[in-house]
Amino acid sequence: MAVGGADAQPAAPRTPAGDLTEAQLGDLIGYQLAQAAVAGQRVFREQVGERFDLRPVEYTLMALIAANPGSSSSALAQALAVTAPNITMWIDRLAERGWVRRRQSSTDRRRQDLHLSAAGARLVAEATDRLIEGERAAFDGLSGAERAMLLELLHKLARHR
Amino acid sequence: MAVGGADAQPAAPRTPAGDLTEAQLGDLIGYQLAQAAVAGQRVFREQVGERFDLRPVEYTLMALIAANPGSSSSALAQALAVTAPNITMWIDRLAERGWVRRRQSSTDRRRQDLHLSAAGARLVAEATDRLIEGERAAFDGLSGAERAMLLELLHKLARHR
């Protein structure tokens, strides 16, 4: 068989670390998603997590409150795919740090309207800037078009959950 | 402003659940990755997790051993981004269930060559078939070309970890 000829097999895809062949695993969206998420987690940790002592879920919670002031715990729990007791715990922690405030809803006294404090809003804004910049630097192998395509495909995928 | 005219704003993207606006969050690869992963986790749970009482890491571990017979714990730990003590625990569990076997390496007596039992190999094959079929059904909104593009982009991303 001629090297590089028509019969040449493409190189078998390998794991990003550990140098193992992926075989059929490489065709599973769930697997590739998990592998790619490791890269995303590293960017988060380096740009935001360590600097502000913040978990991904804490940042996302605050970013969603910033974009949706007055939203409820239950809506946030659904958006973040965490249980009700967990969202209580995360909000507790952020409230103790002075970044999130609970206000009793005027129309439904069971509900709480969630808001960010000024410090919380500043924190989210800075963290978001750092993440956007950090992703740009870390994923510079992707063109702008590839980035946009990836975001759209991921969004489409997420709608199927 | 004319509805649908040149000045119309695109609809603000919203969270897949909870119906909140995503704002800048929607442009973060890390965020969209996490949201999409929820969909992937559901497919895994429904097709494999519940049926075989298997965690994602357990399935992936076995699939990598199947594709790389004789590989070492440390290579698998790197590929899966888990620590050495954790890989020991996962292999312990799979060995107790009779799906993974450890053999002492003949060339380096510190190392163990990992292999699947016949039952383990059958399990991985069936699980992989179910995952491929399950993803096809769950993500039928994606064309074949979009699927291929997504896999390639995710793979590219994962190389940056």
Add this chain to the structure above:
DNA sequence: TATTGTTATACTCTATAACTATA
């Protein structure tokens, strides 16, 4: 009756440190 949110509690998974054996 159903929903919002909380508390209590147990479980799973992960991480760190210390260790053995081998290179």
Add this chain to the structure above:
DNA sequence: TATAGTTATAGAGTATAACAATA
């Protein structure tokens, strides 16, 4: 000295159940 793998143990995160208050 460095590496492969294990054990012990503590910590972080998650889930379930039971509850109070309100709709």
